[in-house]
Amino acid sequence: xxxxxxxxxxxxxxxxxxxxxxxxxxxxxxxxxxxxxxxxxxxxxxxxxxxxxxxxxxxxxxxxxxxxxxxxxxxxxxxxxx
Numbered sequence: 001x002x003x004x005x006x007x008x009x010x011x012x013x014x015x016x017x018x019x020x021x022x023x024x025x026x027x028x029x030x031x032x033x034x035x036x037x038x039x040x041x042x043x044x045x046x047x048x049x050x051x052x053x054x055x056x057x058x059x060x061x062x063x064x065x066x067x068x069x070x071x072x073x074x075x076x077x078x079x080x081x082x
Contacts, residue, residue, distance in 0.1 A: 002069030
């Protein structure tokens with residue numbers, strides 16, 4: 001089965017309880033985020049709501065487009081600092 005890799009950074013890593021995971025490909029980013037929210041529960045939901053997402057290093061502007069097999073999705077919460 002084709003997969004994508006989800007990598008969590010900073011607060012997203014803490015909320016998900018892991019640095020990365022793999023999941024099935026062929027879904028849209030919105031569908032993937034709904035699955036991740038259900039899978040990881042309450043701590044991750046607010047982080048996902050304010051995060052930015054990269055698909056293979058490029059900002060994702062179309063959250064309805066199917067994610068390609070083998071893609072890497074980075075979950076980037078807002079970062080503090082100067």
